[in-house]
Amino acid sequence: MSESREMTFEDVLEYVGRRESEAKLEAVTTTPSPRRPEGSCGSGSCGCAGEAPPEPQGELLEKQVDRRQALGMLFGAAAVTTQAASACSPASLVAEEEREAKLLEWQEYFKGNFQRMTRDEKDATIGRLERLAQLRQGVEVAIDSTEALPGVVYGYAFNISKCTGFRNCVDACIKENNLDRRTAAQYIRIFEMEGGEVDLDHGDATFQHEVPAEGHFYMGTQCFQCANPPCVEVCPVSATWQEPDGITVVDYDWCIGCRYCIAACPYWARRFNWSEPHVPAEELNPNQHYLGNRARKDGVVEKCTYCIQRTRQGRLPACAEACPTGARVFGNLLDPNSEIRWVLENKQVFRLKEELHTEPRFWYFMD
Amino acid sequence: MRPCSNGFVRTGSALAVVLPGLLLLWGCGQELYEVEEAPDLAEEALDEAPPPLELAGVPTATVQRFTGPGGEAFEVTLRTPGRTSHLHARIGPESYPLPLRTGQVALSSYPCASCHAGLTVSSQAPREAHDDIRPTHPSESGHLCTTCHVADSVERLVLLSGDEVALDHAYRLCAQCHSSETRSWAAGVHGKRLEGWHGRRVVLNCADCHDPHTPTLEQRIPYPGPRIPRRAGPEP
Numbered sequence: 231m232s233e234s235r236e237m238t239f240e241d242v243l244e245y246v247g248r249r250e251s252e253a254k255l256e257a258v259t260t261t262p263s264p265r266r267p268e269g270s271c272g273s274g275s276c277g278c279a280g281e282a283p284p285e286p287q288g289e290l291l292e293k294q295v296d297r298r299q300a301l302g303m304l305f306g307a308a309a310v311t312t313q314a315a316s317a318c319s320p321a322s323l324v325a326e327e328e329r330e331a332k333l334l335e336w337q338e339y340f341k342g343n344f345q346r347m348t349r350d351e352k353d354a355t356i357g358r359l360e361r362l363a364q365l366r367q368g369v370e371v372a373i374d375s376t377e378a379l380p381g382v383v384y385g386y387a388f389n390i391s392k393c394t395g396f397r398n399c400v401d402a403c404i405k406e407n408n409l410d411r412r413t414a415a416q417y418i419r420i421f422e423m424e425g426g427e428v429d430l431d432h433g434d435a436t437f438q439h440e441v442p443a444e445g446h447f448y449m450g451t452q453c454f455q456c457a458n459p460p461c462v463e464v465c466p467v468s469a470t471w472q473e474p475d476g477i478t479v480v481d482y483d484w485c486i487g488c489r490y491c492i493a494a495c496p497y498w499a500r501r502f503n504w505s506e507p508h509v510p511a512e513e514l515n516p517n518q519h520y521l522g523n524r525a526r527k528d529g530v531v532e533k534c535t536y537c538i539q540r541t542r543q544g545r546l547p548a549c550a551e552a553c554p555t556g557a558r559v560f561g562n563l564l565d566p567n568s569e570i571r572w573v574l575e576n577k578q579v580f581r582l583k584e585e586l587h588t589e590p591r592f593w594y595f596m597d
Numbered sequence: 598m599r600p601c602s603n604g605f606v607r608t609g610s611a612l613a614v615v616l617p618g619l620l621l622l623w624g625c626g627q628e629l630y631e632v633e634e635a636p637d638l639a640e641e642a643l644d645e646a647p648p649p650l651e652l653a654g655v656p657t658a659t660v661q662r663f664t665g666p667g668g669e670a671f672e673v674t675l676r677t678p679g680r681t682s683h684l685h686a687r688i689g690p691e692s693y694p695l696p697l698r699t700g701q702v703a704l705s706s707y708p709c710a711s712c713h714a715g716l717t718v719s720s721q722a723p724r725e726a727h728d729d730i731r732p733t734h735p736s737e738s739g740h741l742c743t744t745c746h747v748a749d750s751v752e753r754l755v756l757l758s759g760d761e762v763a764l765d766h767a768y769r770l771c772a773q774c775h776s777s778e779t780r781s782w783a784a785g786v787h788g789k790r791l792e793g794w795h796g797r798r799v800v801l802n803c804a805d806c807h808d809p810h811t812p813t814l815e816q817r818i819p820y821p822g823p824r825i826p827r828r829a830g831p832e833p
Contacts (some may be wrong), residue, residue: 389786397820413827420822435823440816505829544793555814556789556806568794569785576784597781 298340331365334358344481344520345471356520363525371516373524376542378475384536384591385476385563385570386550387579388450391597392557395420395441395448402552403452406537407523408515410507417501417534418452418549430582450557452549453478453499453534454582454590461491461500470531475542476563476591477535479521487529496583497590500533536560563591713751732810745770745809768803 341347341355356373363371400418409415421433425445433449442448459478462470469484470491492500506528518524519539526532537547541560545551550558561568573579577595735741747753753761754770762769772779781787788806791799803809 387786394814395819396817397822400822401820412829414821414824415827416823420819436825438819438822441819442816504827541794544795546790546794550789553789554806556787558789559786561794565795569790572784573786577786597777597787 298342327365331362334362334365338362338483341483343468343484345468352520359520359524367511367514369511369514369516371514371518371524374517374519374539374542375521376519378473378477379542381562381564383476383563384455384541385561385574386455386536386547386592387559387570387573387577388592388594389555389557389559389597390447390449390594392555393420393448393450393553394555394557395422395437395443395446396554398552398554399450399549399558402548403534405513406515406540406548407534408507408509408518408525410503410505411510411513412508413504415501415503415507417499418450419498421449421451422446423449449594451497451499451582452592453536454497454588454592455536457589457591458587460494460496460586460588464490464494466490473521473538477521477538477541478533479535479538480531480533481521482524482526482530482532485530487531489531491531496586496588500531502531503528713749730810734810734812764804767809771803771809 338355338358342351344352347355352375356375359373360371363369397420400416400420403409403418404411404416407417409417419435421430421435422437422441422443423430423433423446425447427433430449430451437443455472455476455478457472457476459472462472462478465471466488467484467486469486470478470480472478487502489502492502503526507526515523517539519535519542522535522538537545537549541547546560547558550560559569559573561570563570565571573595574593577597579593579595581590581593732742735744743755745754747755747761750761752764754764754767755761756770757773768779768782778787782800782803785800788800791801807814
């Protein structure tokens with residue numbers, strides 16, 4: 231066993247195919263057990279029983295592989311073997327796809343935190359996710375992992391004199407970010423406020439009448455991408471963090487769903503998936519980002535990312551693009567010629583709950 | 598100085614007296630806006646552009662124009678102290694991307710002069726022929742049709758100075774009163790960008806969003822709001 235190449239998944243499959251159910255957790259975490267049950271896959275009816283492996287189990291352990299990787303491969307292989315054993319009949323295309331999907335899902339289950347992945351690992355997981363979307367939902371998606379642009383910190387300004395409460399932004403956000411249609415999840419809240427009122431507790435976000443209503447103004451909230459985000463601080467597993475361009479993102483595959491971040495956010499910006507988000511295939515936005523609008527699972531937290539999949543390509547967030555009144559101004563805070571800087575220099579601006587020192591990168595202004 | 602198609606001889610200084618609001622943005626680049634001039638104006642105009650007007654404490658600007666590929670594109674370069682921005686205005690609702698289709702070109706299918714040849718624009722509200730026009734803006738502010746339209750050539754607009762501009766440059770007309778809006782518009786804050794947050798700034802003209810005769814947006818029913826608390830509904 232002097233070969234130095236890294237063990238591939240195929241090696242494991244081959245091995246497990248010979249060893250069948252012998253590939254167990256203890257085989258990896260402890261020293262190789264001398265005990266070897268005489269080969270049978272357990273299902274009994276398979277023709278695969280009785281093929282004794284020519285090599286001892288130790289072969290698996292001598293190859294260069296870390297614990298997480300090994301677990302992923304072993305369990306993945308076990309799942310696939312079980313699946314194959316249950317099929318046993320001539321392999322149909324459906325069974326083949328099911329087998330592949332299961333394999334990919336297992337590999338996904340054992341991947342690392344996105345922040346610590348190498349470029350190759352990122353590409354690998356994106357490849358798996360794209361393939362899984364194809365296998366499971368029959369949709370072609372393109373998942374992007376573009377990193378933060380250098381010299382860019384995003385800022386947002388919201389003109390409370392202009393907003394009329396049409397909620398075009400909300401509609402565009404739902405479509406762009408593949409938000410759950412069944413629970414009608416929305417990142418953006420538009421509060422209808424009495425003239426002169428500034429306390430959002432007295433605002434009504436559920437208005438459903440002709441707008442703009444006389445004597446009222448409208449104030450939109452969403453994630454403010456704080457420079458000092460309390461939600462990031464409380465996360466026990468580092469599943470949420472602030473990117474160099476100021477966007478706070480969530481690794482949906484690392485989140486454990488404890489919802490500390492929801493409790494910590496003073497702006498009600500985060501949303502929890504109590505069930506698996508459902509988006510009809512024909513409405514799915516296929517242009518996705520790993521940290522943005524890709525498919526979420528149940529039991530994880532998600533949030534507005536200033537449409538990371540758009541803004542890192544130089545486009546406007548969907549809400550800013552959809553706004554019919556021009557109340558939303560978006561740009562690069564580090565560019566002295568940007569519109570957002572003009573607002574900060576020339577208009578009276580304020581931020582929500584400034585006394586908390588969360589330093590939101592989202593300003594309100596008036597004409 | 599050069600005679601224009603309508604016979605006026607214009608200078609920057611004469612306008613400076615008449616249009617203080619306009620001055621804020623466009624200074625004395627007036628003759629650059631004659632859309633109907635010979636196409637080679639573009640090159641000359643860039644060379645002949647007068648220096649920005651200097652006023653103490655007031656942002657100054659120059660306007661430069663060029664003819665875009667196949668259409669009436671124009672680029673406005675604003676220069677305020679310590680700040681340079683590039684504005685590429687889009688003209689007409691379906692003129693994206695270049696080449697631009699201008700409102701002026703569209704008007705050639707419906708030449709106003711075919712009806713208005715022997716008529717002048719009266720001071721009364723438009724009746725049968727223009728029943729789609731609800732002139733709330735002129736009636737509220739006490740304007741007549743001829744405050745903005747040239748009496749014997751309705752598809753052209755007239756500024757308070759007496760200068761005529763094409764419909765495509767209606768923002769110059771609007772800027773005469775709505776100077777603060779125009780200032781925000783030129784800064785990219787009134788209205789919005791169309792192409793993205795960086796690079797060339799593409800914005801809409803005033804009349805692309807506002808009906809000039811009824812500028813206020815109408816009330817309407819908004820898109821659905823949140824369901825609080827969120828509960829799963831039927832399969833969509």
